Amino acid sequence: MTQTLGITVDNISVTYNNARLALYNASCHVQPGTITGLVGPNGGGKSTLFKSIMGFLEPNQGRVSIDGLPIHKAQKRQLVAYVPQADEVDWNFPVSVWDVVMMGRYGYMNLLRIPSAKDRRLVRESLARVGMTDNSDRQIGELSGGQKKRAFLARALAQEGKVMLLDEPFTGVDVKTEKTIIDLLLQLRDAGHTILISTHDLASISTFCDRVILLNQTILASGKTEDVFTEENLAMTFGGLQGNFLIPHNS
Amino acid sequence: MFESLLNWFTAPLQYGFMVKALWVSAFVGVVCAVLSCYITLKGWSLMGDAVSHAVVPGVVVAYALGIPFAVGAFLFGFGATVAIGYVKENTRLKEDAVIGVVFTGFFAFGLVLSTKIPSNIDLFHILFGNVLGISQGDIIQTLIAGLVTLVVILVRRKDLLLFCFDPNQAKAIGLNTQLMYYTLLLVLALSTVTALQTAGIILVIAMLVTPGATAYLLSDRFDLMLAISVATSLLSCILGVYISYHLDVATGACIVVLLTLLFVAAMIFAPKYGLLSQTRSGENIT
Known part of the structure; x- marks a missing residue:
């Protein structure tokens, strides 16, 4: 596996018009052929990172590439599918x-x-x-x-698309649908797809995500689920000083 | 009884200007009805209002320079939408405020020009339309603008619908959404030019919104919505011209009153989204 494949997020920062810093110096790599869970608190920048990867917004700095291609080229080749909230x-x-x-x-x-x-x-x-x-x-x-x-x-x-992004797919769905979706994602992964999924549903993460990225304004940790998805890391992501310090007060 | 009804429809046809007014209005009705489906779904009604008012200085300048009115109207109408986009991107104002500022500015500038530049334009005709007195040259311009509108929408209809429904998906599959944004603005400006002679600047927006709004209340499928929109618009335009002849009232206003009546009927009686059916289903629930 070369580093050019999968999704590469290189030092992305996003500031919205109201001067709110949504994401800073975020770098991560989504390995090809894996299901990667993107986990973080509300307002922690999950949607912003998704929108940056999909090219729905232009980051103030940084670059995103998919299979080594700039995002717009990858999209023209139908490499990237997106399931909206x-x-x-x-x-x-x-x-x-x-x-x-x-x-x-x-x-x-x-x-x-x-x-x-x-x-x-x-x-x-x-x-x-x-x-x-x-x-x-x-x-x-x-x-x-x-x-x-x-x-x-x-x-x-x-x-x-070889790469699939799903933004909060388990919000407002019944248990049966959640299971259907997870089974389908596992099939897709086994067929070689790369899947990035953002979710609140911490309970199900370890059941199907190969890797996890923890996000709160920046990437706090990323790696294999068993290494990264620890109580200590989750406390840091959801409750730690770093999170509170940067959570915006104006939204 | 039947004979007098028939007479009501056939008598006006002995006049060339009435025949012309009828088919030009019908044509304009179809063009506007098609676009109105996209405008209502995209939520661009206010943008349509802006474009229609912003064409005034263009019309005046065109007459002063001796070029076709449609060219001037189109350039200023489209220019206003570009200006709106630019101001919105570069200030912290919300879109409705930007639209309000820009189009009234264009409109007022046009009024000032029209009183200072010597020309034989009747401002009343620009504002309220004059399809009964439409000239051959104006008909040709109306036809060209309308046909270009129809062809562009026909060719890009799927992409425009996707752009209205889910611009993010359009981006995700690599489509140029910027291009679609300007394509929709372009046909909006063109159809405004098309409807200028029939409805006039003040009422163009009704032709560009009401048929689509009526159809939206009556259908869950885009193709059916399109058909209903065109049907209500055609009916209103043709009947409107007849009524305006018999009652001697303004044609554009007559058409718009009919469009509005059909809308009100749909709002009340629509099988699924009408007020009556919603009250009924509401009673069932409680």
Whole structure:
């Protein structure tokens, strides 16, 4: 395994417009072919790090590369799939589950985005893998919390990205869906995908994450789950002086 | 009875200006209805209002320089949206404040120009439209602007929909969202130019929002929303021209009143999202 593969975050700092420092000097490496959990308190910069990796915001300094490529090039090659948090989605939008999953395939289509037989097959297969075949005609707002997550997971599957980022996938989902998602992530990892997942759900981390990154305004620790996911480190991340010192008061 | 109804529809057709007004309004209605679906879903109604007001100085300057009004209107309408984007990026103001400042500035500047630059523009016609007196040259400009709008939306419709729904996913699959942002602004400015002669600056925004808003209350599918939007807009435009002829009232205003009535009907009676059905389902729950 060379260091150019996977996700490399090199010395990222992000300051928002209201002068709030969200992330400073964050460097980490997400190893290819692993499931890596991103853990930290609310306001600790998890979403900011995700947005920086995905290129949704421009960091004030630092660089991100995926498989050795700058993020925008990696995205053009359909290497990176993204599963958003539930509250980032407009659930009233007049699209069906099928439409949403098909959006994962746009990058492969011609200018007019006319789906090929392969695109339709992959959408069908992705829906089947998350158990959403029967719901494919429903408007997305009609789904339950767990079904909503699975719909967007299917979109990420349809995109066939080698790298997958999931932002808080277990928020508002039932136990059954959580298990479905975890099983699917394990399958994807075994097939060689690289998965970065942010979560509050500390209990499940050690059951499926190979590696863990602890984040509170900067990277506090990263490495194999058994080495890093210790009580001492968690106390430092969630309750330590370092965290409190930097938690913003204006939000 | 039937004969008088038929007469109501056929009598105006003996006048060339009425035939012209009817098909131009219908065309404008279709163009605006298509775009209105994207505008309502993106939440850009205020932006549409801004563009329509900002075209005034462009129209005045175009007449003064002897170039087609559509060119001036388009440049200033699009320019205003660029200005709004620039001010928003570089100040700490929220978007609605920026839009309010920029478009009223453009509009007022246009009013000042129109009173100082000698031209034969009737300000009333710019503000409220004049489809009954539309000239051949204006029709050609309207057609060109409208057809370009339709073709751009048709070709980019999937990407624009993704951009409205989930701009982050558009980025994640490597699409150029900046380009889509400006494409949508571009067709917004073009369709404003298209509707200028029919509805006038003040009421253009109704043509660009109301059909989409009505359709949004009636459908959960984008394709159906598009069809309903076009249907309500066509109906309003054609009936509006007839009513304005028979009652001798302003055409643009008539069209917009009809659009609004259809919206109110949808708001009350829509099967799933109407007030009545929501009250009913509310009673079931409590």
